[in-house]
Amino acid sequence: MGDSSRSPTPEAGGGGDGERLHTDRNGRAGSPGEELPRSPSPCYRRYSDSTPTRSPSPLLLADGYDELETRSSRKTKSVSFHSHTNWKSDRKIQSAYDCLQANSRQYHRFFRLLDDLSAIRWTPTTKKTSKAQLMIEQIKEIRTGRNCESLRNKDFPAHYNEERIFSILYGDSYESLDLIAHSPEEASIWVTGLNALIGASKATPDAVEDRQTLREMWLKEMFEKASKNNSGGFIDQTTCIKLIKRLDSHVALVRVRQKLQEYDMGKTDGCRGRIDSQEFIDMFKEIATRPEIYFLLIRYANKDYLTLEDFHLFLEGEQGMAGLTTEKVIETIEKYEPAPEARKNRQMLIDGFTRYLMSEECDLFDPAHRTVCQDMGQPLVHYFVSTSHNTYLLEDQLKGPSSVDGYIRVLACGCRCVKVDVWDGQEEPLVYHGNTLTSKIPFREVIHAIATYAFDFSVYPVVVHLENHCSVKQQKVMARLLKSLLGSYLYVHPPDSPKPLTELSPEDLKYKIILKGKKLAREDQDEGEVSEEDEGGETKRNTNPKKIKLCKELSSLISLQRTRFTDLNTARNKQDVSEMCSLSESTSTKLAHTCPEELVNHNKKFLTRVYPNSSRVDSSNYNPQDFWNAGCQMVALNFQTPGQFMDVYEGRFRANGGCGYLLKPAVMREHISVFSAHSREIIPGVAPQLLKIKVISGQCLPKPRGSTATKASFIDPYVVIQVFGIPADCTEAKTRTVSNDSSFPIFDESFEFQINLPELALVRFVVLDDDFIGDDFVGQCTIPLDCIQTGYRHMRLLSSMGEPIESATLFVHVSISNKKGGGKPQRVKGKKTDKVKADIKPIGLKAADDLFKEASVPLVEAECVQDKVEDAWTELQDECGLEHTANMKQCLRVTISRYMATPDTARLSIQEENGVPFLRSSRPGPLPSHLHRLEIALQKVLLEIHHFLGHEEEFVSALESRLKPCLAMYDSLESHLSSNGIKGKKANRAMENYAWNVRIIRGQLDRLTTLTKKCRMAMEQVESTKTTLDSLNQRERSPLVRERPRLTLANRHNTTDNLTTYGSLGRSPTTPGADCKPKSILKKSNSNLESSSVGYGMQDEGIVTTSWGNGCQAQDDRR
Template structure:
């Protein structure tokens, strides 16, 4: 993308605003040069001047704040109107979406006070709370809404080099303590520490002197750019480039073809591919005329999506979506309404919106009798807050198909009376309308496919009778039985867990544990259940003989593990025919997660996780469902779909077509790793751990050595090797940690992907933070090889 520095000229800004100081180099280094045109854009000009808006936290908390866009066009600065109050900032890159009008619980609560056309919500990435705002006029609201959308779009279209420029520009402004737009050597040393570099002072001063062409003792504008370029030299990439360059200066088309064939193992026509890469990534017109790629073009290619470790061909929907639902892993959420822990946490429709926007296709709704005849949703017998069932249904109806057109399953845990169950059915029918699946599909025998059910919402709940009886009108008006299919009390008793141990932590637990009760099920609600009838599990033998294709069983994680230990092959066979849901133990009061991989190993489709809780469990879930267009459905391997295969995850060597592989990962280098310690003088000592998650025999982890005092450009060249017996199920997780000799290593960043989606060759990995958001521009540079073992007997 060509830079256009003339577009960065801004007038009419507040010269006394401390947030805009250091503008000379900040403007040069920041994203305003990436094609974003400010002049002539009234929305951005208005944002640069600033606006007073109300920040809303609740019906009783509404306070005025002064908001303005900083000149870097990537940061929003705001403070109270009262003099002396400290200001706050947030990055535009942290904003995931803008919702117009009353589209949050907070703004809905003040809908009678402020009209919808003056209200909007900024939705942040990860687990940060939303920012609800009310502008003074409709025009000001629209100015910010349009402006923010343009800024977000600009950042999304920004190249990797421009993102790096933006990052370094932000650091420049922080290090420029006296705000004069130039940097002395002391400020440069401070900048290096911010960048996680513990550089030898003599070397740092040598680079500083070389860049100080004016010999003024300070770096300004072009001099700082020169210093920055010297600092960011990629010797690791230069070595690869020169290995294939005939003259050390450029890659001819033939050189590039050799690189693609020998290192990247590209499947395309090498000649055509090389031409396309030169045309797309080479910045020099002269080099293009010579059909060659310079080192700058090589950098841009390896930093692009085509140079990513994740195969671009696996990003869009590429799998067969016409198989029965039970043949897919389905992205699934547990206690979806919770934003925090399951004892005292907040319940919110925002939990459903966030889960659905992350591609989740099965959400949980715990329903209880509420006041005024309206069913409510919350974690029963706890101090979690309560929300209305109809608000949950409205949110699901609105957001179900924003990011994926494939079906959404509402997993209902029903504790309501007959009367309020009828209200639930009314809300489902009235609010969802045609989106709610109410009848079987014409001419369809057995479970339909995601393709068949596009745009449909399915209810998973108890049902009176079966599909056959209900559609022939052969059922009674109600059924006595357990309307909820989650049986945590029995699970707790069987595992011999002691309530006393919990009572010590939570004084109220003796009456918090869910109790099994017998209740009636209304025909109206029962009729909303079609292909997902919840049933209790007796045994695999009983299931083989008596179960119907539309019946769904649910297990706590511990009961599922027991079935895996006792009859793994039977479990896989069961899941080739019908749906199974696995959910976290009731003792996970902090809403922590188990590792879903062991459940996927058994072919369990609906592995429900607490989406609000970051960690390894959600890393694995995000990694698996990052493929296939983030649509929330991933086709299981063929040996888990065909009942005759009898795959046993404990003995994968016995399967037909057994084909193990050797995975070799050379961890070469890291770039711009973030600090994990808030102390200014702290520097990361990074190491990289590579974890293989899969069937039990494949579980493994290895790590590199640590590099002392260098988070900016650590270099390892360490090689790790793994034997993977079932590559179709294997997930690979890269974890970067700050080595600590005395205590547990600190988390720096991670990236998880299926082995089947991994590209071979020299590849880059963009690291993700604990909450699953990108850490720009932190990355790893690795070399990947996957070698098939034709003779299993050669395994050592």
Template sequence: FIHPNILRVDADLRWMRAGSVMRKVKSRTWKKQRYFRLQDDCATIWYKSEKAGNAHCTFSISDVETVREGHQSEVLLSIADEFPPDRCFTLVFRGRRGNLDLVAESAEEAQSWVRGMRKLIENLESMGEQEKLDQWICDWFKKADKNGDGRMNFKEVQDLLKMMNMDMNEHHAMRLFTLADKSESGTLEDDEFVLFYKLLTERPEVRRLFQQHSSDGHTLSLWDLEVFLREGQLEQENLREHAAELVLCYEPSDTAKTRQAMTIDGFLMYLGSPEGSVFNPSRKQLYQDMRQPLCHYFICSSHNTYLMENQLRGHSSVEGYIRALSRGCRCVEVDCWDGPNGEPIVYHGYTLTSKILFKDVVSVMGQYAFKASQYPVILSMENHCSVEQQRVLAHHLTCILGDKLLQNALEGRSVSGGLPSPEDLKGKILLKGKKIGGLGASVSAVGEDSPVGDVSEEDERLEMEEENHHDDTLRRKAKRLSKELSDCVVYCKSVRFSSFKHARIHSKFYEISSFTEFKAKKHMKEAGADFVHHNSRQLTRIYPSGFRTDSSNFNPQEMWSVGCQIVALNFQTAGVEMDLNDGLFGQNGRCGYVLKPLFMRSAEKQFDPEHPQMLDRSGPLTLTIQVISGQQLPKVNQKEGSIVDPLVRVELHGVPLDQAKLETHHIENNGFNPIWDETLKFTVHVPELALVRFVVEDYDKTSKNDFVGQFTLPFSCIQQGYRHIHLLSKDGTKIPPSSLFVHIRITQRT
């Protein structure tokens, strides 16, 4: 919450609460006036069209990821000649929601909104868990208080319960209402509503757990907490110290703190905190060795990065690069074609997708490449340009990126020394593309009539025809490559793949091959162990088939299982495949690099994902998940009276032998506090490659279940014991306070 005193003295927030008329801009020709105002709760922006009468919309400050000043979006750049940058700003929303581009009436007004929004976002991010929950309760109170009198009668409370995804027995609801109505006025006011919410959200399953471990039935002593950490949370080290830290950190009562004890409120706060989460907090930090060769890491990678929609008619935008890079993506793709006025353009060839300038893409790369991670970014170039415009490509890369572009092999490394590490290449952008000669080779200028083979490696039109076997005699037309562009390629020289045997004998460490998903699957089936061995020495990029015109994705897990590093996905398309990608790269500081298991990095090991039993180890693990309960699941269907019938599915993704899915029964009409109390068991042969995905769905016996929320994490990052799983939306954004409560145990199978 924003303290009332701050509201009185903060000029920016006062200006925002008074409201402003600004232009909402969607294109050069679409500019409409809208009235924007910060609501009294300082958590919501209200806006309406001057012509729309009473119609208005709102969005929450928590939906806004960041604020950009000036002409920092394509839309605002397109009107740069019309409105100066000091009057323009962009609100960037979380997930895949489009930006809001605004032009204020004055520079002073724009600055007030920019500063004010940043303060509000910062305030939200610094809130404690309890404050966030209080804010959430407050939001619901306002939604349900239809007449805005700051009180709620029983009818409004009943409507609220339906809005909150709960179909409660009327008698039970009235009992809780009466208990909370301390003033006996027949309505609930602020504090009374908070009490009602606490009665409503009473967690019997947590209370039972608390009582089981409490010596006196009221609090957990340090000794009680130590026993709980050992038996309930399956922790082993520094238990006494950890128990004392938990009391200090999460116990709200000063009296209990003084007695070094924890109340039920402190216990709930601990279980709901990041420390009580299923994702081990220590694995969220940068914890891996970053000094191994590049080919020893999985690298977060995007395909058709410039597209915001599908690849037939979609909108091309530099925003695609900003979003991918901001999410920790470390390999982006750019399709370059000859453009008018000698300026190369970027778009999906042979389709109706819109076009953007290559130099704008490079400018954005320079700005955003290292905001989310300092580790190297690979720019995977599909070059369809003439030699003249290739020189322009090289000019833009070298002039705009400057020192950020890696143009020479690193000093102190011999030409045969192997790939450098992410640590060695911090702050560098590497171009992946065709190159004349080898690393460090001195090449004289190439004449325009000197063919050097294929300039583009991934001509998808040809790939589609090859995959469809329409004409096996098709051959790529030899194009010429400019010396200037060739010189920009250092450690990622694109080469056509012939065979694993050929690569073993002839491949250089700085060479990289690309495969469509179908070709990769073919190699996996025919020679899985050879593929793993190849990827211990060389970089490999896998990209979606040209048939995926809807920009859907293939399952990346299969490619990671043979050690492919650059598994490129359509970031603009939500779904299980992007959930897996976000899950894998959610660890290691979200830096975009995850170290492969040792048996995939060593040339001596022989690992075949089809036969993982051949690994020298003491047998598989058993993963036991007790799905206990759910908390405040979001509504799927916004129709009045519609309530979720939730079920939980747990999916194990890994080598073929580990693939498995199990689910609970569904609970009728309760998305608010469902209790399943079901146990699901999995066998895990290769835990190092396994991902676990928790999915909540709304059961429907007549049609496909609706998606409610999910959370995906690497098996190696799981915390055992009683844990909360904080659910994410289809877009991968948080949906607080929605969660699952589970107990997890990992044991050696005997």
């Protein structure tokens, strides 16, 4: 353990102001899984005797601390800071490691912030009081998660959630004090408060007051405009509600009315119902300020507003926006910041920041997918097509109503394939579900509705699935109506066309309606017999299927011919590419499980429609993902039935502008590829991705639809995250329940998911109300992974019917990165060639093996260069203390801030040396060791990126030249294998290995493309940093900045005490009613009590662990 004179190490020992709580010799607080008793009230106090005492401080009460009885005869108390409503034990056995005893000892600690806000002090300690503290002015930065080397290289049990971990870096050598809080909320409060104190210590004494004035000036001006017609400077409650809604449209009316009632309670009869200027300002601050966004603002900018540079960095670093200009950032500030003076100063206050985060620009769904953004020029078989089953039905399959409204509704949703069951009527054909009690509608009205609404929402082709049960006479009526009502929309594929219909693209067939049905064998027949039209009969093992007559007039209009399905081998050998099969749910499920690769290959060439089993008389739905995994294009669902699977379906087809056509993943389209959704092997050429989601909060969550009047006015919400995709990707996770927090719960929980086939994955967020009887549905949002924007995002929740719920949103943070091991890059034994050779599989045919042997050379070179870039990037991220999803802008932000925090750093600049941009400092003499390591890591990644970009075209050209002969040989591979005596299972295995190797080469090309975009963006971010540095250097040379004195303890106390920028927030992320002023985040107002927090600690060789809170630990990696 380090000498107390060297550094402020929180160390083990007796004495001091606190006592150790119940721990075993290994430092475990209580038994595994043990929870502290819950209090029925917001907070309670329990001492070693029953003598009532005065409340320790407003902060302790507001944040819901438990004061627990100590085992000492002394009447000192220990304080746990956690929320009763959010309490959840983190102690779970998740692996064998968790069953082992910790190789360390733990001790309880009291942590407190001094009254003058100058330092953090802890007890008990063997040090002198003056040494057992850390000065605020020494703190350089705060890191969250395991982003310090001392933590990154340590093994932690699974119950140490990373959201609970943060580190305080202090001193010129950037030593770290590593802390593990009892809960994520607890950690968030301390991180936010410390950042606020750091920012306050660097600001001018009146800087914060200026920001407060700007917001109040704006609110006062708005109030005066609203009250100009009223004498006495008052407004009534109706006007107040309208004004608040106008200033912040996302505020819940219920909350505003509740606050107005609270204000009225303290007034006399004559003053009730009237609001003055100051009351309005205070009320707006309390209602409109969201604590989680306020905390984000403080943690990102170290102050309660964003400058132009801060906001620019936030957009590029956190939101992942590329190619941003200063003009665009200014335009965004002017668009969302409501305070005129702040706009003039190019600053964004909390209201503007909240407006921006709630805007369409920050929606979780990528705006790029609100319009068609995929290649629409590929063959029809390469697309998933939005398809409806028995479209005319509005309810069940037996006795429900039929209506043209079914067609209008699904076409408005982007559906591109509808079904029409046609039967004989008295005069004209009718549409209904045959042999049931469903109502009937005229065929004429159905076709008229299709023609009218087919292209209102999407311009791409509509397929009309005709199930014909009519006589020849009424078939001719059908043909006449189709021609007259569809007109130029009707597409009839020419018999002499050089391409079959399925090889035409959606782009080729825009504004066309294609008829699908039975067709005569010869065009010269006036009429003939075809197998039964009933869809269920097409897959029956029936050697003598029922025959019906078909007239030439109707047959000639059919472009997509339906055919019976027997098995995949027969289809491969006999089915024409212009024919398509309809498979029942049961048949498709069997094929998808018994021969998944063959079904995927079948769907590369032929169109396949899947429809629900006839047993689903209630119009229920199956999981469409099971058949998308097999490459089936037209997976038909009952659109009239809401539920989980309809949510997944609608979520899938939200992509690509909702046009109803989605390009299948490359492995399902390429002629030479191997893919099975059920295989346990990696997908060749596809890089898995790591999806990280932090569910932060919910807004305006309604009571579940249909909830009874006896149900409490509050709901107990929790969020379930479901991932749909191939079986290896399917999983779900859920947050804890936030009890009695109703509309605005704070969840603050993070989850990680490995996605092996990102192109096919969807993420569904479901909000449920926790109840003893059954968890009620509140809202949901389903988004394809490809459509998710990273960064801080809001998503709009939808009802069970798919309709937007007014103002109901979830606030999340999302990051997506290639799957890669954590920590520092590990040295891999053996050469890179060994890995590539392992990826390339043997064919058993010398000519083929020689081709792939030649291709392995550029594969090795490309793999090595890419790994060097990624390893260098990881090393820089680790040195910056950032997640492995951090981009160059975020790394540069940390690097520049560390340079500027180092004494004698006068100027920073980006200078090019041999074409490589480097960050240079005018600081004389050698750099401190921590800064030198960071400089080396930054130089290394820039050199690797420069080298990669300089040779990227060579790698691509080399791989493409090796790929061409491999593709050319594939068509004749089967005959080559046969001539060399390779037959049967060996030949099949050789063909699969050949496709595998081709996919490896293509995957490397895809990876090169992705890394090229990432590297170019990084260089653009380095280039854009020049502007930031120019502004920073100019500001640092300003006499006002150079002569600005350091804040004394007194004025620092006053400045922070005045940091009431947004007034009383009304609640903190942990407990309703807490004040979110930076002082109140960490500082208690009653100075008579010594401690503001307590915990236990752990001591191991060179590692001293301290904590506050019941289970909050701190590690100091110094001897």
